[in-house]
Amino acid sequence: MFDVIAPRYDMVNRVMTFRMDVGWRRRTISALGLPPGSTVVDLACGTGDLAAELAARGLRPIGADLSFGMLANAPQPFPRLQADGAQLPLPDGSIDGLTCGFALRNFTDLQATFVEMARVLRPGGRVALLEVATPPNPVLRFGHGIYFGQVVPRIGAALSDGDAYRYLPRSVAYLPEPDEMLSMLTDLGFTHERRVLLSVGIAQLITATRGPG
Ligand SMILES: C[S@@+](CC[C@H](N)C(=O)[O-])C[C@H]1O[C@@H](n2cnc3c(N)ncnc32)[C@H](O)[C@@H]1O
Numbered sequence: 028m029f030d031v032i033a034p035r036y037d038m039v040n041r042v043m044t045f046r047m048d049v050g051w052r053r054r055t056i057s058a059l060g061l062p063p064g065s066t067v068v069d070l071a072c073g074t075g076d077l078a079a080e081l082a083a084r085g086l087r088p089i090g091a092d093l094s095f096g097m098l099a100n101a102p103q104p105f106p107r108l109q110a111d112g113a114q115l116p117l118p119d120g121s122i123d124g125l126t127c128g129f130a131l132r133n134f135t136d137l138q139a140t141f142v143e144m145a146r147v148l149r150p151g152g153r154v155a156l157l158e159v160a161t162p163p164n165p166v167l168r169f170g171h172g173i174y175f176g177q178v179v180p181r182i183g184a185a186l187s188d189g190d191a192y193r194y195l196p197r198s199v200a201y202l203p204e205p206d207e208m209l210s211m212l213t214d215l216g217f218t219h220e221r222r223v224l225l226s227v228g229i230a231q232l233i234t235a236t237r238g239p240g
Pocket of ligand 1: 029
C-alpha cells in the first residue's frame with residue numbers, strides 16, 4: 028500500500044494536515060533533546076521528512092522502512108535501509124536516538140518493534156514517537172471524527188489512492204490505548220516516559236529514555 032501512495036505521500040500529508048505535520052515533526056526532534064552529531068534512526072522513515080529535519084539540526088539520521096517505494100521516493104538523499112522495524116540490521120546499543128512518525132499503528136507487531144527499539148538504543152538513548160490521536164474534548168472529537176473518517180479519505184482519493192486513505196483512518200483502531208503504550212515502554216526498561224498532545228489532541232508525542240539495563 029505504501030509503495031502505491033509513495034509518489035504523492037508528502038503532498039497529501041501537507042494538504043490533509045494543513046501543514047501542521049511540519050511543526051509536529053520539528054517538535055518531535057526537539058523532544059529528543061540530543062546534541063548535534065548524535066546518530067538517530069528514523070524508524071518507518073517513509074520518504075524521509077523526519078530524517079531531513081534531523082539532518083538540518085546537525086543530527087545523523089539513518090532511515091529504516093519496509094516499503095522500498097517510500098524509500099525510493101525520498102526527495103532528498105539520506106542514509107536509509109529497507110528493514111522491518113521488528114528486525115533492524117543494527118548492533119545492540121548502537122544508536123543515540125530513535126524517531127518514528129505516524130507508524131506505530133502500522134506495525135503488525137508493536138511489542139516486538141518496541142523490543143527492537145530498546146535493543147538498538149544505547150543506555151540513556153532517547154525515543155520520540157509521533158502519532159495521530161483522538162482529541163479528548165467531545166466536541167472536537169466529533170468534528171475530528173468527521174474530518175479524519177470522511178474528509179481525509181476523500182482528499183486521499185482525489186489526490187492519491189482511495190483504498191489507502193480509507194485504510195489510514197481505520198488503522199487508528201490498531202493503536203493501543205496511551206497508558207498501555209507507556210506501560211509497554213516501562214516494562215522494557217524505558218524511563219521518563221512522557222506523552223503530550225499536540226494541536227488540541229489530534230496528534231500525540233511520546234518520549235522516553237532507554238534505561239541502563
Ligand atoms: C504513515 S507512513 C509514515 C512515514 C513517515 N514516518 C512520516 O512521518 O511521514 C508509515 C510508514 O511505516 C512503514 N512501515 C509499516 N510497517 C513497517 C514495518 N514493519 N517496518 C518498517 N516500516 C514499516 C510504511 O512503509 C510507511 O512508510
